[in-house]
Amino acid sequence: MSHSDLAGLLHDLRQAARTGSDLSAAPAADAARLLHLDALTLALRSRRGALELLWADPADPLGPVLDDLQYTLGEGPTLDAATTAGTVTETDLSAAPADRWPLFTPAACDLTARAVIAQPLLLGVATAGVLTGYRTTPGPFPPGQRADFTRFARIALDLLLHTPPRSLATASDGPDLHRAPVHQAAGILSVHLDVSIDEALLRLRAHAWRHDLPLLHVARAVIAGRLHLDPDT
Numbered sequence: 001m002s003h004s005d006l007a008g009l010l011h012d013l014r015q016a017a018r019t020g021s022d023l024s025a026a027p028a029a030d031a032a033r034l035l036h037l038d039a040l041t042l043a044l045r046s047r048r049g050a051l052e053l054l055w056a057d058p059a060d061p062l063g064p065v066l067d068d069l070q071y072t073l074g075e076g077p078t079l080d081a082a083t084t085a086g087t088v089t090e091t092d093l094s095a096a097p098a099d100r101w102p103l104f105t106p107a108a109c110d111l112t113a114r115a116v117i118a119q120p121l122l123l124g125v126a127t128a129g130v131l132t133g134y135r136t137t138p139g140p141f142p143p144g145q146r147a148d149f150t151r152f153a154r155i156a157l158d159l160l161l162h163t164p165p166r167s168l169a170t171a172s173d174g175p176d177l178h179r180a181p182v183h184q185a186a187g188i189l190s191v192h193l194d195v196s197i198d199e200a201l202l203r204l205r206a207h208a209w210r211h212d213l214p215l216l217h218v219a220r221a222v223i224a225g226r227l228h229l230d231p232d233t
Contacts, residue, residue: 006034010151017158026159028057035148037133039063039113042121042156044129045082051130053178054160062111064178065214066134069107071179072205072215076104078132081118085127088118092138103209114138117149121157131156185219193231203229 009030016025023042032040041063042055051071056063070076077088090096093114096105108116115135120127131153141149182204189200204222207229208215221227 006148009034010155013155013159017155017162020162021159022162023055023156023159026055026156028055028063029059031152032057032063032133035133035152036135036145038136039066039134041067041078041132042129042160043067043078043082043132044160045127049082051078051082054129055156056178062113062136063132063134065111066108066113067132068179068215069111070104072208073103073107074205075101076108077101077116077118078130081120081130081132082127085120085122085125087120088116089141090116091140094138112136115141117141117146119149119153121153121160123157128157129160179216179219181216181219181223185222188222189229193229195231 013026028040032038039060039062040056041053043051044054045051051067053064053067053071056067066076067078070078077090081088090100093105093116094109098105101108113134113136115138116132118130118132121129121131131149133149182201185204186197186200189195189203190197193200193203195203204218205215207213207227208218211218218227222229
């Protein structure tokens with residue numbers, strides 16, 4: 001795709017933001033392709049500091065799976081970008097220092113991810129969310145690609161600010177909260193085990209990691225009553 005195609009998309013999204021459109025106006029698959037990325041995600045930062053996947057290509061699981069992996073393990077570039085309020089890059093995950101993301105890196109490589117760039121969406125000094133791009137080939141992010149990524153991130157923030165809070169909470173008439181079942185399952189566990197929501201979330205993540213299962217799979221099993229976690233574990 002040519003640079004003019006990207007310029008056209010950015011122009012259309014600026015116009016959409018001016019008229020009050022939310023993130024659903026931005027086609028994730030087209031944006032990733034025009035930015036020369038294999039997956040693109042946007043995570044919203046909640047008031048409690050947790051990151052919730054809000055936007056990705058619904059037809060391609062790579063981005064959501066990598067985002068879920070970071071949420072489950074508690075480490076990774078998206079989390080680092082949110083914590084440091086700075087752009088985080090890794091040009092070759094297969095050659096990254098072993099102590100940078102000791103759990104995330106090998107798991108991401110198993111999923112064919114090789115390069116990543118994560119940019120915080122800043123409102124002054126506050127981080128509203130993080131835009132993360134992935135490639136399945138290693139190599140640097142050239143200055144032009146980084147500049148385009150930054151331009152898209154600014155427009156994505158404008159669209160995010162037009163997303164109604166009620167839509168974010170209910171997943172109606174707007175972008176869906178990808179991990180809504182996880183929070184529903186945590187609520188169930190909190191009651192059944194008489195623990196806090198934070199501890200219930202930790203138990204869900206630990207079970208998913210210990211048994212090498214997708215976090216959403218574990219959450220849906222709890223909701224359906226197929227999985228009962230032991231209160232003593």
